[in-house]
Amino acid sequence: xxxxxxxxxxxxxxxxxxxxxxxxxxxxxxxxxxxxxxxxxxxxxxxxxxxxxxxxxxxxxxxxxxxxxxxxxxxxxxxxxxxxxxxxxxxxxxxxxxxxxxxxxxxxxxxxxxxxxxxxxxxxxxxxxxxxxxxxxxxxxxxxxxxxxxxxxxxxxxxxxxxxxxxxxxxxxxxxxxxxxxxxxxxxxxxxxxxxxxxxxxxxxxxxxxx
Numbered sequence: 564x565x566x567x568x569x570x571x572x573x574x575x576x577x578x579x580x581x582x583x584x585x586x587x588x589x590x591x592x593x594x595x596x597x598x599x600x601x602x603x604x605x606x607x608x609x610x611x612x613x614x615x616x617x618x619x620x621x622x623x624x625x626x627x628x629x630x631x632x633x634x635x636x637x638x639x640x641x642x643x644x645x646x647x648x649x650x651x652x653x654x655x656x657x658x659x660x661x662x663x664x665x666x667x668x669x670x671x672x673x674x675x676x677x678x679x680x681x682x683x684x685x686x687x688x689x690x691x692x693x694x695x696x697x698x699x700x701x702x703x704x705x706x707x708x709x710x711x712x713x714x715x716x717x718x719x720x721x722x723x724x725x726x727x728x729x730x731x732x733x734x735x736x737x738x739x740x741x742x743x744x745x746x747x748x749x750x751x752x753x754x755x756x757x758x759x760x761x762x763x764x765x766x767x768x769x770x771x772x773x774x
Contacts, residue, residue, distance in 0.1 A: 564577070564580050564584075564606075564607075564610040566603055567580075567610055567614045567617060568612060570614075570617060570618070570621065570659065571659040571661060572613065572661075573661070573662060576613040576616065576617050577610075577613065578608045579606075579613070580606050580610045580613065581748055583602050583603075583605045583606035583609060584602070584603065584606040586602050587599045587600075587602035587603040587606060590602060590703055592675040598613070609774070612700065620635040620665065621661070623665060624656060624661065624664055624665050624668060625656070626654055627665065627668040627669070627672065627706065628649075628652065628656060628668065630672065631649050631652075631668060631671055631672055631675065632649060632653075632736055634672065634675045634676075634679075635649055635675060635734075635736060636733060636734050636735060636736055637688045637733065637734075638675060638678060638679060638682075638734075639682065639684055639731060640764060641686055641734060641742065641759065642675075642678055645671065645674060645675055645678065646736060646742070647739070647766070648671055648674075649671060649736070650711055650736075650738075650739040651665055652664060652668055652671065666761040676738055686730070687730055687731045687732070688730055688731070689728065689729060689730045689744070689746075689762040689763060689764060690726065690727070690728050690729075690732055690763045690764070691704050691723045691724065691725050691726065691727050691728070691729060691757075691760065691761060691762060691763075692725055692761060692762065692763045692765075693725050693761050698725065702722060702758065703722035703723055703724045703725070704723050704724075704725065704761045705719045705722055705723075705757075706711045706719070706720055706721040706722070706723060706746065706748060706753065706756065707719055707720065707755050707757070708720050708756070709754045709756065710735065710737065710743055710756055714738060714741050714759075715735045716743075716756055717757070720753055720755045721748050721751060721753045723754060723757075727748075727749070727750075728749065729747060729748055729749065729757075729762070730746060730747040730749065730753065731744050731745070731746055731762070732745045732746065732747055733745045734759065735756075741758075742758075742759035742760075743756050743757070743758060743759065744756070744757050744758075744759050744762055746762075
């Protein structure tokens with residue numbers, strides 16, 4: 564029962580155990596030890612059944628979180644509202660705030676599916692953008708070989724000027740504040756990772772080069 568409680572189940576999952584163990588304690592207080600033992604065994608059985616059922620429900624929730632993340636990483640254009648909804652639900656899962664979570668995930672998955680059908684972008688292209696301060700300090704925007712487990716970009720493979728369009732092959736949701744885009748540079752054909760904040764849907768001055 565304590566193991567069940569550690570996973571923060573809703574009240575219906577603990578009702579039968581609590582009812583039976585209460586009756587067992589009452590029987591024990593009256594000296595009806597055989598009855599108390601029988602009721603305690605029934606309570607233990609109910610706790611075990613509830614634990615199995617609750618774990619199955621939590622596994623479904625986990626699978627839906629994984630699916631939502633995968634679907635969002637394939638969605639184009641990038642939908643920041645749906646992404647923020649995902650991280651909100653993921654945070655609730657990590658905090659064991661499960662009340663209504665599966666229903667909210669079903670709603671999110673439905674909204675993602677609707678967004679996929681409503682997309683009018685014929686091509687997965689975005690324009691490289693960067694503030695003037697960045698260009699002065701670092702030069703053209705860098706494309707990297709990999710993302711480290713800590714969420715850092717490593718290994719510069721290409722530098723792309725602001726205004727050039729790149730093809731977005733996929734995205735990766737690393738954290739609520741970090742979205743990475745795996746892009747293909749048209750002139751060189753090189754593929755690598757960029758921070759999403761350096762990409763825009765506006766058409767740049769180099770948009771038709773290399774195609």
